[in-house]
Each structure stands twice: as C-alpha cells, then as structure tokens.
Amino acid sequence: DQQVKQNSPSLSVQEGRISILNCDYTNSMFDYFLWYKKYPAEGPTFLISISSIKDKNEDGRFTVFLNKSAKHLSLHIVPSQPGDSAVYFCAAKTSQGAQKLVFGQGTRLTINP
Amino acid sequence: GAVVSQHPSWVICKSGTSVKIECRSLDFQATTMFWYRQFPKQSLMLMATSNEGSKATYEQGVEKDKFLINHASLTLSTLTVTSAHPEDSSFYICSAEGLAGGRSEQFFGPGTRLTVL
Numbered sequence: 001d002q003q004v005k006q007n008s009p010s011l012s013v014q015e016g017r018i019s020i021l022n023c024d025y026t027n028s029m030f031d032y033f034l035w036y037k038k039y040p041a042e043g044p045t046f047l048i049s050i051s052s053i054k055d056k057n058e059d060g061r062f063t064v065f066l067n068k069s070a071k072h073l074s075l076h077i078v079p080s081q082p083g084d085s086a087v088y089f090c091a092a093k094t095s096q097g098a099q100k101l102v103f104g105q106g107t108r109l110t111i112n113p
Numbered sequence: 114g115a116v117v118s119q120h121p122s123w124v125i126c127k128s129g130t131s132v133k134i135e136c137r138s139l140d141f142q143a144t145t146m147f148w149y150r151q152f153p154k155q156s157l158m159l160m161a162t163s164n165e166g167s168k169a170t171y172e173q174g175v176e177k178d179k180f181l182i183n184h185a186s187l188t189l190s191t192l193t194v195t196s197a198h199p200e201d202s203s204f205y206i207c208s209a210e211g212l213a214g215g216r217s218e219q220f221f222g223p224g225t226r227l228t229v230l
Binding site for chain 2: 009036041042043044045046089099100101102103104105106
C-alpha cells in the first residue's frame with residue numbers, strides 16, 4: 001500500500017526553466033510534508049517542508065504547494081540549475097504518535113544546460 | 114549543526130557473516146533514530162524505529178532477529194545484519210531525530226552500501 005506516490009520516475013528540464021515535481025498521498029492523517037534531495041550513494045538532504053495548515057511555502061528558488069482536498073503536493077524549482085539534478089523524494093508524516101516518515105518512490109530530475 | 118554520520122560507508126561481506134553499521138549524531142542528542150533501506154531505483158523503506166534505552170520498533174515484514182538494533186546512547190545506534198545473504202544487499206540509511214526551528218526533524222546519515230557475496 002503506497003501511501004505516498006510520485007508517479008513520474010524522471011523529469012528532464014532545460015536550465016533556467018521551471019521544474020515541477022508532483023506527489024500524491026492517500027492517508028488523510030498526514031499533516032506535514034517534506035521534500036528531500038538525494039544524490040547517488042548519499043543520504044537525503046532536507047529541502048523544504050509544509051504543514052497542512054498552509055497551502056504554500058517558499059524558500060528562495062523552491063516553493064512547495066499543498067492541495068489538501070486533492071491530497072496533492074508539488075515542488076516548484078525556478079529557475080532550474082544544473083546543480084539541481086538529483087533524485088527528489090517527497091515524504092509525509094503525522095504529528096500524532098511516532099514521527100515516522102513515509103517516502104514516495106522519488107523522481108529523478110535532470111537539468112539540461 | 115545536526116550532522117549524522119554512518120560507518121562504514123560501504124562494506125562487502127561473504128554470505129553467512131554478520132555486519133554492523135553505526136549511526137552517530139555528531140552534534141546533538143537523539144532519543145530516536147530510524148533505519149531505512151533503499152533498493153536500487155526504489156523508495157526509502159523504514160525498517161525500524163530505535164529509541165534510546167529501549168527495544169526498537171520494527172515495521173511489518175522486517176525480521177527483528179535478522180536486523181538487530183541497539184541504541185545504547187543518545188548519540189549512537191547500531192544495526193547488525195546477522196547471517197547476511199545476497200538479498201540483503203542494499204543501501205542502508207539512518208536518521209536521527211532532532212530539533213530544527215523549534216520543530217522535530219529527521220537528519221539523515223550518508224548511508225552504507227552493503228554488498229553480500
């Protein structure tokens with residue numbers, strides 16, 4: 001039962017354009033969502049997060065949008081840079097009980113010069 | 114701040130041997146650490162939650178007798194893969210729970226690549 005889904009395994013974007021990565025979830029108890037960036041053979045590094053009380057959070061080039069009714073979130077990167085090429089994971093958790101993160105399958109983003 | 118290390122970064126072992134992986138929070142104390150496994154091109158799957166001074170909580174389908182977890186101090190958790198087999202070959206990642214901006218966050222280690230021959 002995949003509670004967090006990233007349906008696009010890969011995405012290719014031209015440098016300078018906007019990258020949009022999508023994530024869907026099924027568990028309505030999730031109330032905190034995070035995006036991580038991961039390079040091969042390294043652990044994930046935190047990028048940006050959003051609480052369910054918000055519908056948008058922005059940090060520099062990165063913006064996360066949350067649509068609770070659709071159980072959908074997206075990460076926008078603009079402008080995209082070659083250094084953004086990595087695998088991006090969305091993750092979700094509930095504020096109740098154990099602080100377990102549930103990860104999506106990841107989307108490999110490639111920024112073309 | 115909030116640095117998590119893992120040792121070793123990679124290990125190759127023979128089938129049937131045991132391998133211990135260490136996870137350390139270097140500049141903060143973590144009462145809770147998590148162990149994940151990632152197979153190629155797949156998601157990070159939580160294996161177990163490790164609480165300092167108590168038994169780990171394993172996720173469904175994870176054999177606790179095969180994956181021994183010890184969290185003896187607030188800065189160290191170990192995962193021992195006992196009697197490893199080729200199907201245990203994977204990328205093992207730990208995380209430690211700490212505070213960031215007044216909120217609880219997980220900080221991830223760099224991972225350990227285990228290859229069982």
